[in-house]
Amino acid sequence: MSVIELKHVRKSFGTHEVISDVSFSVEPGEVVCIIGPSGSGKSTLLRCINGLETYQGGEIIVHGESVDATKSRIRGIRTRVSMVFQRFNLFPHRTALENVAEGPIYVKKEPRAEVYARSRELLARVGLGAKMDAYPAQLSGGQQQRVAIARALGMNPDAILFDEPTSALDPELVGEVLSVMRSLADEGMTMVVVTHEMGFAREVADRVLFLDGGVLVEQGSPDEVLGRPQNARTQDFLRRVLPA
């Protein structure tokens, strides 16, 4: 069964349709990268999957359950599909460790001692074993985003959604975040990544989706979409973002 399935999803803000009839599915262990110009609806699409946005048509199914942001069952779906944000959105009044432990303790009601032990392991895994007790303001952007990834992992999710996870980072900090994401992919985590990092998409993605104007223009393996794009809009976009 697919982890995430979108069937003919439509979303509009007022009369402006931002997502038009998008369908795709994500299989367990798959890494799907969504690329496309700014304003193409990539982030909105991602936010629909865990109900941070509502959608008007079609259906999004996560593990057999329909996503409806207006129903309280959405909370169950959110515990299984974590999200990593462009601007990290760590809780500034809590330490790195507390940020990771927050969801498991207060949402999943897991025993505190176990959660802290696991949270420490997760922080060590993203290379922040020495920063457990630091507050977000004391961390660099790259470190904050790695805490955010640990926070997402802390929920033991079936899949993680990444919303342009490196776009708010200084260039020299992008690598450390991408390498953590790469190792997650290697370990078989199901990931949907909205990104402008074409190198990452080429190396790590199992499938690349090109979205333009809310339309899923093209999808396929990185070689197909990035190497031999069939659609003129994909070709035009790639010409602009890839170095000649």
Next chain:
Amino acid sequence: MEKFFSQSQEYLPFLFQGVTYTILVMLCAFALATGLGLILAFMRVSGIVPLAWVARTVIVVVRGIPGLVTLYYIYFVFPDFGIALTAVQAAIIGLGIAYSPYMAEIFRAGIEAIDRGQTEAALSIGMHWGLVMRRVVLPQAVRVALPPYGSTMVMLLKDSSLASTITVADLSLQGKLLASSTFENTTVFTLVALIYLAMSLPLTAFNSWLERKLRRS
């Protein structure tokens, strides 16, 4: 000056009797205003249109009526509807209601100052609205709301003197009674002013301490 001190010794015990009521009215009204203010603020930020509308209306109406009139209304008009309250009860409820719109707006400003991304991050780990507020938004909003909240506390301390108009024997009423029986206006009202000031200073100090403490964490 010597006269002032000798008279002070004589007058202070009488004035201190009033201080008890002033503190009682102030603390209870403050607690009530905080509770009502939180409810109104939650209604306004709930995103539920009818609730937000009701809260906004209550805030505009209550804020537009002088506290003194609210007190008169509760003490003198409510009995016509079969609700008879003691003067102290009426003062506490009246001031609590009169101050609730200011509290509501302080809390709302605090809540709205918190980045939308915080709420989204909290929702994205499966929190429900109450948990988002309790664990993520309010602890941060407190820092924003604390300075105006502290000033409001001092304002309420001073406005508790309105209770004297509905016969609560608070500090200001005791002062007025003392002054009219002794004609020592200068001594009496200087003492009354100093006692109010002496009560407000610890409040201000407490707030500064709390702000510093919160900023550190």
